[in-house]
Amino acid sequence: MARMIFVERDGTRREVDAKIGLSVLEIAHEHDIDLEGACEGSLACATCHVVVDPAWADRLKEATEDEEDMLDLAFGLEQTSRLGCQIVMTEELDGLVVYLPKGN
Numbered sequence: 001m002a003r004m005i006f007v008e009r010d011g012t013r014r015e016v017d018a019k020i021g022l023s024v025l026e027i028a029h030e031h032d033i034d035l036e037g038a039c040e041g042s043l044a045c046a047t048c049h050v051v052v053d054p055a056w057a058d059r060l061k062e063a064t065e066d067e068e069d070m071l072d073l074a075f076g077l078e079q080t081s082r083l084g085c086q087i088v089m090t091e092e093l094d095g096l097v098v099y100l101p102k103g104n
C-alpha cells in the first residue's frame with residue numbers, strides 16, 4: 001500500500017491510501033475525492049484531469065499520444081497536467097502529489 005496526496009481546489013491536502021495497481025482516478029473515487037472521470041478510464045473524456053506536482057512529473061511514465069490529444073480538451077491545462085485514469089500507482093510513486101485543476 002502506498003500513500004498519495006490530493007490537493008483540493010480550496011487548497012485542502014488529503015493524504016489517502018493508494019493501492020498499487022489502481023489508477024489515480026480509481027484512488028480518488030475510493031476516497032470520495034471530487035474527480036469525475038466520466039468515461040471511466042477509456043480515454044474518451046478529460047474530466048479526470050489532474051495537475052501533477054512538478055516534483056513528481058518526471059517520475060511518471062510519459063503520456064501517450066491519445067492521452068495528450070484528450071488533455072488538449074481539458075480546462076486549466078498546465079505544464080504537468082495528466083489524465084488521472086492513465087497514472088497507475090506503483091511503489092515508486094509512494095507519496096505522489098496531484099492537484100485538482102481549478103475551474104472544472
Ligand code: FES
Nearest residue numbers: 037039041048085
Ligand atoms: S476518465 Fe475519461 S479520460 Fe480519464
